[in-house]
Amino acid sequence: MAEKLKIISLGGLNEIGKNLTVYEYGGDMIIVDVGMGFPDDDMYGIDVVIPDFSYLIKNKDRIRGIFLTHGHEDHIGSIPYLLRDVNVPIYATRMTAGLVKLKLEEHRLVNKTKLITCEAGETVKAGKFTVEFIHVNHSIADACGFAIKCAVGTVIHTGDFKIDPTPIQGGMIDLGRLGQLGKEGVLALLADSTNVERPGFTKSERSVGDSFDALFRGCEQRIIITTFASNVDRIQQIIDVAARYGRKVAVTGRSMENAMKVSTELGYMK
Structure with missing residues (x-):
């Protein structure tokens, strides 16, 4: 057998x-x-x-x-x-x-x-x-x-x-x-694939950048964003839009610092 x-x-x-x-x-x-x-x-x-x-x-x-x-x-x-x-x-x-x-x-x-x-x-x-x-x-x-x-x-x-x-x-x-x-x-x-049994579809990650732009545009106050530390592409989009509007970015949280350290060393984040 x-x-x-x-x-x-x-x-x-x-x-x-x-x-x-x-x-x-x-x-x-x-x-x-x-x-x-x-x-x-x-x-x-x-x-x-x-x-x-x-x-x-x-x-x-x-x-x-x-x-x-x-x-x-x-x-x-x-x-x-x-x-x-x-x-x-x-x-x-x-x-x-x-x-x-x-x-x-x-x-x-x-x-x-x-x-x-x-x-x-x-x-x-x-x-x-x-x-x-x-x-x-x-x-x-x-x-x-x-x-x-x-x-x-x-x-x-x-x-x-x-x-x-x-x-x-x-x-x-x-x-x-x-x-x-x-x-x-x-x-x-x-x-x-989490939530795969729910109807509909998930938008492309790229569409999130437009949402960030809309939130940053015309805002004079401090902006606080929470996100999964491992979502390097999303953090990159936050950094990109912050740079576009002349903002400084401060990072807090151990997981966030670790993820950014690894991703910048490996070239996944600029």
Whole structure:
């Protein structure tokens, strides 16, 4: 009897946060994302919620790598806690790797961890699996989906995505490659897109710039803007419109400072 491919969700299924999926075939395992969750109102004294790693710790000798779709906390936030017990290579795109490196520095794990930077279009061999990075659009730079292949077939793991025809940078989601894989035959599609079941569509990120312009135009007072720290394209649009109207920009918040540090060093923000 042919060996089976097992797909095990240890978090992130029917919930926001704590994303962690295990792929298991022929004695080898790979992990996609190691996210954290945020506590509910009734979880007093709890700062972060992490997945149950006991299955991974028990099988740590079979794990061939951790693959990260993008750099949001609900997909990378638990990495330092897993690395206390499991030491395997981490594969991620540049922006994601930059944010992970900050976490590893904070937990003094940089020298113990093999962090490998990949680009969209690259394929990585990990035991009996091959993992292809596929460019997708999301509210953070360098987001990717994966085509995960083993002897029984191909699984598409999209990561968080939206279809943005006019993104600020990085180009549109690689629908051509996804279509090609579809024609070749796909065993399963694991799609992750918040609010996908609601009717309608999300506007392109580029349209946000016009809204900012309208808010800044003619305003003499201080303007305070709150936004997700990881949404580099949105922060860039705020900086651009501020420059256009001769404004100074002050940044506050640890996550915001970290995200801006990484994105300016890597050239995603000017």
